[in-house]
Amino acid sequence: MTTSQTTPWAVVTVRMKSVRSTREAWAETLDRLDEVGALLAADADVGGVELRDPRTIDGPERPELIVYTTPEALDGVATTVRTTVAAFGIDHVEVSADVRTDDDWRDTWKQFYRPMQLGDGALLLRPSWIPRQDGDPEREIVLDPGRAFGTGLHETTQLCIDRICALSRAATTDGAPGRILDLGCGSGILALCAARLFESAHRVVAIDEDPEATDTTLENAELNGLTARVEVRTGDVQDAAAAGPYDFVLANIRAHTLVPRAAAIHACTAAGGRVVLSGVLAEELDEVEAAYLAAGFVRDPSVEWPRTRNIWVALDLVRPR
Ligand SMILES: C[S@@+](CC[C@H](N)C(=O)[O-])C[C@H]1O[C@@H](n2cnc3c(N)ncnc32)[C@H](O)[C@@H]1O
Known part of the structure; x- marks a missing residue:
């Protein structure tokens, strides 16, 4: 794979504070986090952003925005994330910044990723680690986004x-x-x-x-x-x-x-x-x-x-x- 088990990487996580919020509150927060993510994705120090929506994926208990960066850029990116979140008036979230040397992130997000039927069943999009099931569309794309x-x-x-x-x-x-x-x-x-x-x-x-x-x-x-x-x-x-x-x-x-x-x-x-x-x-x-x-x-x-x-x-x- 393209990722290394040893190269350190870094992540800033923006997570909604309350697990007990309503789905309407989730929807509003997710919309605004999506816009924050879109802005952050344009930052040269940001390697990628991932919005985790608990309504559509299994795993997170509340909306999360994950911002990938490098350990060297982590402090600057964390500051940018905090400033951007505040500029969007999102005050009910917590922001954390971590350097990682493991590949946990892959295993974590893999839990959220399920096969999807596209185009009214014309095509199956199947994560590489999930086997085909009976009745799956014949045509498929197997994907490991890394x-x-x-x-x-x-x-x-x-x-x-x-x-x-x-x-x-x-x-x-x-x-x-x-x-x-x-x-x-x-x-x-x-x-x-x-x-x-x-x-x-x-x-x-x-x-x-x-x-x-x-x-x-x-x-x-x-x-x-x-x-x-x-x-x-x-x-x-x-x-x-x-x-x-x-x-x-x-x-x-x-x-x-x-x-x-x-x-x-x-x-x-x-x-x-x-x-x-x-x-x-x-x-x-x-x-x-x-x-x-x-x-x-x-x-x-x-x-x-x-x-x-x-x-x-x-x-x-x-x-x-
Ligand atoms: C939003 S992702 C889209 C990935 C995929 N095509 C999809 O639809 O899910 C945008 C991709 O465009 C690449 N990209 C951004 N600016 C580019 C440019 N000027 N030339 C080529 N690739 C670029 C980024 O590296 C990133 O992988």
């Missing part, structure tokens, strides 16, 4: 998977994509789901600037026997351009990264190609849309605008022919 983002539990990932599943259902009449780009692949979840559901796709490129993510994607491609069709690269959008143009581009990355890349994403999208931008908060929608319309995209007329899940929106775009 420390990379992309378990399938986050709304921004789900917004992309929803679109992959919908397009794959329509693909026989609508034309299936031959080349697919997953920009910011994390665990590789989107590239692998797309490769599995679009059997026509002869080239799926999964790219991430973080080598830990691309190592994880490669391992997951191997787990699924998809290395021949999924090409994994470390880099940014320009490093994927030569293998394009792409008929379908998935980019689950924060708005501040998407906006300056509008022209580059347009340049590597085929005429008539589709793009899904996720990782965008509702209040960032106008800014992201303006950048992508200015770059030459139009809204995909076949999809509701914008698609939303909780505080997150997805922009479905087309590069006109």
Whole structure:
């Protein structure tokens, strides 16, 4: 695996104080912690964030936000977390900061992770340590996200998977994509789901600037026997351009990264190609849309605008022919 048993790592945990709070109070806290997490994810010293929602996963007794960092950056990140939590007016949480030398975090979060059926049962997303059950969908993706983002539990990932599943259902009449780009692949979840559901796709490129993510994607491609069709690269959008143009581009990355890349994403999208931008908060929608319309995209007329899940929106775009 990409993680080491000995390399120290660090974590800041924000946990709701009262176990006895109502589900309504949980929902409100989770929404605000999700926004805090989205802001923190953009911090250069933050390696990843994970929101644990006791309503959807077994394990935590109350909402938790886990912020991963390094021991060197721990004090600064803990201060940023406390300041951000206070700025959002969240006062009923406790914040703790720890350096770890074990791999407990993996075993802990593994308890929360269950197989999921995607696209009305079109595809099973199965953690690598949980065996198949009778009646599971035939097509599956086996995943071990390691420390990379992309378990399938986050709304921004789900917004992309929803679109992959919908397009794959329509693909026989609508034309299936031959080349697919997953920009910011994390665990590789989107590239692998797309490769599995679009059997026509002869080239799926999964790219991430973080080598830990691309190592994880490669391992997951191997787990699924998809290395021949999924090409994994470390880099940014320009490093994927030569293998394009792409008929379908998935980019689950924060708005501040998407906006300056509008022209580059347009340049590597085929005429008539589709793009899904996720990782965008509702209040960032106008800014992201303006950048992508200015770059030459139009809204995909076949999809509701914008698609939303909780505080997150997805922009479905087309590069006109
Ligand atoms: C929110 S995660 C998405 C992971 C996965 N695609 C999913 O949908 O669950 C965003 C990923 O984008 C990567 N990333 C951020 N900025 C990037 C950039 N400019 N170029 C390439 N990858 C980038 C991060 O390292 C991270 O793995």
